[in-house]
Amino acid sequence: MSENGSARPVQAKQPPSETRLTWYLRGVRRCFSVPGLVLVSAFIGFAGLAREAGLTLEQSVFMTGIVWALPAQVVLVGAVLAGNSLPAAAFAVALSSVRLAPMVVALMPEMRAEKTRPWVLYLLSHFVAVTSWVLAMESFRHVPRDMRTAYYAGLGSTLVLGNMCVVALVFLLASRLPPPLAAALFFLTPIYFLTSLWGSARERAGHVAMVLGLLSGPVFHLLVPGFDLLAAGVVAGGLSYGWHRLRKRRDPGGTMRNDRERAE
Amino acid sequence: MSFGALDAWWWPYVFILAAGWLATDSWRFLGVYLGGKMSEDSDILVFVxxxxxxxxxxxxxxxxxFPGGALAGSPLALRIGAAAIGFAAYLAAGKRMIVxxxxxxxxxxxxLYLL
Structure with missing residues (x-):
């Protein structure tokens, strides 16, 4: 997925009527799609989770806009629930978000045109999270290169602002839900990640890491409360990486690489 | 210093900024800075x-x-069963999340309604 940048078809000259605004609005429109809808359901779940954890509406909407990475937000709320200290919470959130760096690295060469200013890229990088990244990587080939920042600005800002509204709405409505529906709302977060983590794994080791992480989370929760997330991440992640190295050594030809395509 | 440690209105926001914003956007900014210097297949990124x-x-x-709130009263077997069936349905439907x-x-x- 990262190596197709050079294989792009030659850009057609866009008609003069197609301004940055046109492409911004096309980016906005791209949000109204199945991945966009699934993301909304995930933020409905997040709002339910944050509400149960005792966060206020303002704090949850603020967190959604300023963090804008659902795994990081779920880890942060988990740390709040567990009463973790600020450094422990920050460390766990940072560990859960390292993946943002390679995602941005992969996206930048696709998005950058000759005259793009660096501050525009730094600003737009805040919108990078799984859904906007997948949508952008899919759509960029149909967008003229010098319009891609405008397109991504429309896509990213709409997803962020839209889901901030979704979180606020859920807070206003959730207190009126009957208990089983409130439970179903809370359940949205785990089931969303159960499916999206599996689908977004780039290699088999990602699936191993997911299964080991699922098993070790509750175990470490009982063994080392307060450090359960860090312990599970390092131990289960380390073991699955070790498995990856062993498999690579036995299969030096590299046929295992790209044994999975991203589910779309 | 936990999220509830200080009784000031601004403390939760400082907590979210430090443990949330700084811990995520640092990685994004690093990604912009590194640009095309990293290969997505490099081993350090597999570990990450x-x-x-x-x-x-x-x-x-x-x-x-170990759920809190509204889910806490439900049986553990139901929660694990629902998650397992949902995941199986996702795989059976060709990895469609919505399914x-x-x-x-x-x-x-x-x-929840029957039990």
């Missing part, structure tokens, strides 16, 4: 993805096994 995946998986397992989510929620709600 493994740790991140395991960490999020641990969070979701804890949400299912997995709807199936898991249907099993959970059916269980």
């Amino acid at each position: 993805r493994c740790v991140a995946t395991a960490l999020v998986a641990a969070v979701i397992a804890n949400l299912v096994v 997995g989510i709807v199936s898991a929620e249907a099993v959970l709600l059916a269980g």
